[in-house]
Amino acid sequence: MTEIKVILSGVGGVGRNVTRLLSARQDFRIVTAYSRNPTLAGQDLGVLAGIEPLGVEVTGNREVALVEPADVLIVATTSFLREVAVDLRAGVEHGLNVITTAEEAAFPWLTDVPLSEELDQLSQARQVSILGVGLNPGFIFDALLLTATGVAWDVQRIQVRRVVDISRFSATIQRRLGIGFSQAEFEAGVKTGSITGHIGFPQSFALAAKCLGRTLERIEKTFEPLIAERAYINQHIGVEAGQTGGFIQRSTGLVNGQPWISAEFVAHVDPPAVGFTPADAISIEGYNPLDMTIRPGCNPQLGTAAMVANCIPRVIEARPGLLTVADLALPHARFSLNF
Ligand SMILES: NC(=O)c1ccc[n+]([C@@H]2O[C@H](COP(=O)([O-])OP(=O)(O)OC[C@H]3O[C@@H](n4cnc5c(N)ncnc54)[C@H](OP(=O)(O)O)[C@@H]3O)[C@@H](O)[C@H]2O)c1
Numbered sequence: 001m002t003e004i005k006v007i008l009s010g011v012g013g014v015g016r017n018v019t020r021l022l023s024a025r026q027d028f029r030i031v032t033a034y035s036r037n038p039t040l041a042g043q044d045l046g047v048l049a050g051i052e053p054l055g056v057e058v059t060g061n062r063e064v065a066l067v068e069p070a071d072v073l074i075v076a077t078t079s080f081l082r083e084v085a086v087d088l089r090a091g092v093e094h095g096l097n098v099i100t101t102a103e104e105a106a107f108p109w110l111t112d113v114p115l116s117e118e119l120d121q122l123s124q125a126r127q128v129s130i131l132g133v134g135l136n137p138g139f140i141f142d143a144l145l146l147t148a149t150g151v152a153w154d155v156q157r158i159q160v161r162r163v164v165d166i167s168r169f170s171a172t173i174q175r176r177l178g179i180g181f182s183q184a185e186f187e188a189g190v191k192t193g194s195i196t197g198h199i200g201f202p203q204s205f206a207l208a209a210k211c212l213g214r215t216l217e218r219i220e221k222t223f224e225p226l227i228a229e230r231a232y233i234n235q236h237i238g239v240e241a242g243q244t245g246g247f248i249q250r251s252t253g254l255v256n257g258q259p260w261i262s263a264e265f266v267a268h269v270d271p272p273a274v275g276f277t278p279a280d281a282i283s284i285e286g287y288n289p290l291d292m293t294i295r296p297g298c299n300p301q302l303g304t305a306a307m308v309a310n311c312i313p314r315v316i317e318a319r320p321g322l323l324t325v326a327d328l329a330l331p332h333a334r335f336s337l338n339f
Pocket of ligand 1: 013035101102103136173200304
C-alpha cells in the first residue's frame with residue numbers, strides 16, 4: 001500500500017495521540033508538524049508524544065511546514081471554526097485534504113454559512129476535502145448514532161447521554177470547559193463566553209436532523225456547575241473544595257415545537273468520586289426502538305485520535321468539498337503490525 005503522508009497542526013493532546021497511533025501504522029508517515037507554542041519548536045515529535053524519536057522536528061512556521069509534500073493536514077488546535085479557518089485555507093491552498101477536530105467544524109454551516117461556503121468552494125476548486133471530526137462530535141452521537149438508525153423504521157425521538165472523565169484534557173481545555181472556578185467565576189465566565197462547557201451537541205443535532213430529514217427549530221440549553229466537596233488534582237490542574245469539579249449540560253433540539261433530540265452531558269475530573277460512571281448511551285424511539293449503552297464510555301483522548309486516523313483514508317477517497325462524517329464511507333480501524 002502507498003504510504004500516506006500527514007502534516008500536523010497542533011501538538012497538544014490530540015496531536016500527540018495521533019502521532020502515537022499513526023507511528024504504529026506502517027502505511028502512514030507524519031512528515032512534519034507545526035505549533036504556535038514556542039516551547040515546542042525544535043523538539044522531536046516522537047519524543048513529545050512519549051514514543052521513540054521520529055526525526056520530525058516541530059516548527060513554529062506554518063508556511064515552512066506546508067511546503068513538505070503530503071496528502072493530509074490534521075488541524076488539532078482549537079474548537080472554533082473561524083480560528084481554524086486559517087489552517088484549513090492554507091492546507092487546501094497547498095493541495096492537502098484537511099481533517100480538523102474543531103468541534104464547530106463537525107457541522108460548520110451552523111456557525112458560519114458564508115465561511116462554510118467559501119471553504120466548500122475553495123476545496124472543490126482544489127479537488128480536496130475538508131472534514132471536521134472527532135469523538136464527540138464526529139463519532140458517538142454522529143457516525144454511530146446515524147449508523148444505529150440504519151435498523152430503525154422511523155425516528156420519533158432521540159436521547160443521548162455521555163458521562164466523561166475530563167481530567168486528561170490540557171489545562172487550557174479544562175479551564176475553557178469550566179473547571180476550577182468558584183460558582184461566581186463560573187457564572188461570569190459563561191456570560192462572557194470564556195467558559196463554554198462542551199462544544200459540539202448543536203453540531204451533532206444539526207447533522208442528525210439533516211440526515212434524518214428533520215428541521216430543527218431551535219436548541220434549548222442548560223449548563224450547571226458541579227461544585228467539588230473536596231480537592232482534586234490531576235496532571236494538568238488542581239480543583240479546590242468549593243470550586244467547579246465538573247458540570248452537567250443539557251441540550252434539546254425541537255422539531256414542530258416538540259423535543260426531538262436531547263443530550264445530557266456530565267463531565268467531571270473524577271466522575272466515580274461523585275457517583276457517575278463513564279458511559280455513552282443512545283436511545284432511539286420509534287416503531288422499532290433501540291437502546292444502546294457503551295461501557296466504560298468512549299475514551300476521549302484515544303477515541304478522538306483513532307477517529308482522526310481512521311478517517312484519513314476516507315477523506316482522501318471522498319468527493320472534494322467541505323464534508324461531514326456522514327459524507328464518508330464507514331471509517332473503521334485497520335490492523336496494525338506494530339500494536
Ligand atoms: N471533536 C472531538 O471529539 C474533539 C476531541 C478532542 C479534542 N477536540 C478539540 O480539538 C482541539 C485540540 O484538542 P487538544 O486536546 O489537542 O488540545 P490541547 O492539548 O490544548 O492542545 C492544543 C494545541 O493547539 C494550540 N492552539 C490552541 N489554540 C490555537 C489557535 N487558535 N491557533 C493555533 N494553535 C492553537 C495550543 O497551543 P498553546 O500550547 O500555545 O495553547 C496547543 O499546543 C480542542 O479545541 C479540543 O476541544 C475535539
